[in-house]
Amino acid sequence: MPDNTDNISTRPCTTADIPLLRRLAEEAFPHTYRDILSPDQLDYMMEWMYSADSLHRQMTEEHHTFFAAERGGEPCGYVSVERQGEDLFHLQKIYVLPAAQGCGVGRVLFDRAVGYVRSVHPGRNRLELNVNRHNRARLFYERMGMKVLREGDFAIGAGYFMNDYIMGMEV
Numbered sequence: 001m002p003d004n005t006d007n008i009s010t011r012p013c014t015t016a017d018i019p020l021l022r023r024l025a026e027e028a029f030p031h032t033y034r035d036i037l038s039p040d041q042l043d044y045m046m047e048w049m050y051s052a053d054s055l056h057r058q059m060t061e062e063h064h065t066f067f068a069a070e071r072g073g074e075p076c077g078y079v080s081v082e083r084q085g086e087d088l089f090h091l092q093k094i095y096v097l098p099a100a101q102g103c104g105v106g107r108v109l110f111d112r113a114v115g116y117v118r119s120v121h122p123g124r125n126r127l128e129l130n131v132n133r134h135n136r137a138r139l140f141y142e143r144m145g146m147k148v149l150r151e152g153d154f155a156i157g158a159g160y161f162m163n164d165y166i167m168g169m170e171v
Helices: 016-033 038-052 054-059 105-120 137-143
Strands: 008-012 064-071 074-083 088-096 125-131 147-157 160-170
Touching: 008 074, 008 105, 008 160, 016 038, 016 054, 016 064, 016 074, 016 088, 016 160, 038 147, 064 088, 064 105, 074 105, 088 105, 105 125, 125 137, 125 147, 137 160
Parallel strands: 088 125
Antiparallel strands: 008 064, 064 074, 074 088, 125 160, 147 160
16 A cells, blocks of 8 residues: 555644544544443543543543644644653654545554654654454554553443553664
């Protein structure tokens, strides 16, 4: 497949971008999990991760760094990275709108996250992420160089769990 990422750009997000992130998440997140999670769990997770208060807390208190992607000038995806230790970073979120999937946006966002990690901590680091065990995005992460390190079932409240692989790579 030819590389056609010239019309894709990324930029850092601020709290002023919370409405944009919410709008993107309202389309991308349910599309990703509609065949994996129940509608009730989807609603719970959207509120838990993407309410305005939650995004504000992630940006200001939990120090998640968000980047938004645009393709042809239109917002189409986002990624967030959290530093969890001296040499450990966690890719918390990476989502692309359905209409922009398969166009290189995910790769550009992933590369932006890796570049960010390298910029804030030159030297050896580990980048990890959680991916639902039934999410086909696992194949994308493997193409990006990540490997399954372990798996876990994580209680997130209201009787719901995230049943994930934890993937990682050295950057």
